[in-house]
Amino acid sequence: MEKPIAYAQVEIPIYLLIDRDSAEVVVHSNPNGDKYLDVHRYAIGLEVTLPEPVAVTLDTAPLLNWIR
Secondary structure (H helix, E strand, C coil): CCHHHHHHHCCCCEEEEEECCCCEEEEEEEEECCEEEEEEEEEECEEEECCCCCCCEEECHHHHHHCC
8 A cells, every 4th residue: 555545544634755756845635535635746945835734834955965
């Protein structure tokens, strides 16, 4: 089972993935059954604001040193 499915099933509100291969930050939110209703992708290097209940802004610029 993939992590987003498993996490949505147990209603983890936010699943954040740093994808070094695609140089993206992927934010999954609003779990509903076995999926997240909202999935947003951002280029690494941008500021990413996570939705409630986390509600923080992440500066992903330092991650640029870690992408392939």
